[in-house]
Amino acid sequence: MTAPLRGSEPILVPVALGDRAYEIVIGRGVLASLGKGIKALRPGARTAIVTDETVARHHLAATEAALAEAGIATSRIVMPPGEGSKSYAGFERVCEAIIAARIERGDLAIALGGGVIGDLAGFAAASVRRGLDFVQVPTTLLAQVDSSVGGKTGINSPQGKNLVGAFHQPVLVIADTALLDTLPQRDFRAGYAEVAKYGLLGDAGFFAWLEANWQDVFAGGGSSGSFAREHAIAVCCRAKAGIVARDERETGERALLNLGHTFGHALEAGCGFSDRLLHGEGVALGMALAFEFSARKGLIGEADAARVTAHLAAVGLPTRIDQIPGGVPGADTLLDLIAQDKKVKRGKLTFILVRGIGAAFVENNVDPAEVRAFLETRLKD
Numbered sequence: 001m002t003a004p005l006r007g008s009e010p011i012l013v014p015v016a017l018g019d020r021a022y023e024i025v026i027g028r029g030v031l032a033s034l035g036k037g038i039k040a041l042r043p044g045a046r047t048a049i050v051t052d053e054t055v056a057r058h059h060l061a062a063t064e065a066a067l068a069e070a071g072i073a074t075s076r077i078v079m080p081p082g083e084g085s086k087s088y089a090g091f092e093r094v095c096e097a098i099i100a101a102r103i104e105r106g107d108l109a110i111a112l113g114g115g116v117i118g119d120l121a122g123f124a125a126a127s128v129r130r131g132l133d134f135v136q137v138p139t140t141l142l143a144q145v146d147s148s149v150g151g152k153t154g155i156n157s158p159q160g161k162n163l164v165g166a167f168h169q170p171v172l173v174i175a176d177t178a179l180l181d182t183l184p185q186r187d188f189r190a191g192y193a194e195v196a197k198y199g200l201l202g203d204a205g206f207f208a209w210l211e212a213n214w215q216d217v218f219a220g221g222g223s224s225g226s227f228a229r230e231h232a233i234a235v236c237c238r239a240k241a242g243i244v245a246r247d248e249r250e251t252g253e254r255a256l257l258n259l260g261h262t263f264g265h266a267l268e269a270g271c272g273f274s275d276r277l278l279h280g281e282g283v284a285l286g287m288a289l290a291f292e293f294s295a296r297k298g299l300i301g302e303a304d305a306a307r308v309t310a311h312l313a314a315v316g317l318p319t320r321i322d323q324i325p326g327g328v329p330g331a332d333t334l335l336d337l338i339a340q341d342k343k344v345k346r347g348k349l350t351f352i353l354v355r356g357i358g359a360a361f362v363e364n365n366v367d368p369a370e371v372r373a374f375l376e377t378r379l380k381d
């Protein structure tokens with residue numbers, strides 16, 4: 001179970017959604033093929049690139065060059081970095097800029113950035129002129145394995161995260177793994193939580209592979225000649241593509257992708273969605289809690305929960321609530337936040353729990369008092 005050593009060809013992962021099917025192209029240097037890919041899909045289309053200031057500094061010139069090489073006209077919309085851009089004000093700004101750039105139906109928006117830009121640009125594309133096509137060029141690990149695939153787009157409301165949005169699938173995803181070389185280590189690590197999630201929810205073999213090869217995933221292919229990073233991203237994209245093709249609108253199986261998110265979102269909200277706890281860090285901590293809670297309910301042995309926690313900790317992700325700098329609110333407030341995030345139905349909560357590593361399931365019948373008692377024990381640690 002070592003990391004793959006060769007892999008200069010891009011990896012293509014299809015997302016089978018009938019007349020809205022599209023391809024995810026994964027590999028080092030695939031950004032150069034962006035213009036060719038767009039030309040093949042939408043000959044004659046003009047484009048508007050939506051990005052943030054940080055990503056623009058590192059990767060906008062190469063993106064514009066890839067489009068220019070294929071003779072594609074483009075304009076740029078550069079937003080401030082961070083979750084704050086995923087707002088009504090940010091949405092208005094992007095929509096107005098797309099209209100001002102005279103992007104018509106048949107033209108394309110391009111989301112060049114992490115999950116924030118992907119969600120924001122995707123929602124603007126879903127809305128302007130009642131729906132423009134868009135291309136995802138994800139630049140964070142989190143976006144390459146999760147947010148750029150599957151068509152969930154949206155913004156935050158003052159009342160909560162991702163409360164306003166639309167399902168709107170991209171027409172192409174270009175995941176250039178070399179773009180991750182400029183990503184700060186903390187953001188890369190936070191994105192790794194979503195990578196581990198795919199093993200933990202449905203693929204025990206992949207989790208074991210990650211335990212053995214995570215350092216190669218972090219190192220990337222540029223220096224080591226290992227293609228572990230590309231392999232890991234492709235495994236995640238295949239898993240997500242399969243789930244999305246079977247349950248695009250999250251009426252069932254897609255909810256498994258929320259493993260760790262119920263506890264994680266409550267902790268993120270408890271930190272005011274600040275950089276005290278990045279989204280992926282919240283997911284890591286939430287997954288550790290979901291495994292410990294499953295062990296407490298007798299669904300798995302303590303050893304499985306300890307194995308998950310040990311791997312996340314080895315990577316440097318938080319696994320205990322007391323690792324959050326500045327602390328979090330008490331069990332009652334966390335429980336309120338959980339109830340807000342995932343609605344209470346007939347007095348019961350919904351959680352993604354596990355019957356083993358790689359065996360997640362949706363449990364709709366969780367007693368809030370049981371969650372509260374569990375949180376009390378974790379807050380005391």
Ligand code: NAD
Nearest residue numbers: 054081082114115116117139140142143147152179182183
């Ligand atoms: P992000 O988009 O804020 O990016 C993190 C930081 O990295 C930003 O400061 C950004 O400027 C910087 N950055 C991005 N790419 C870079 C690069 N290549 N080099 C250097 N810096 C770079 O955050 P994220 O973690 O990618 O995404 C989090 C968002 O994704 C949240 O809003 C979350 O709700 C959303 N999300 C959406 C889905 C979905 O299915 N739509 C799934 C998971 C998460």
Ligand code: GLY
Nearest residue numbers: 146150152254257
């Ligand atoms: N990130 C969860 C989903 O796409 O459904």
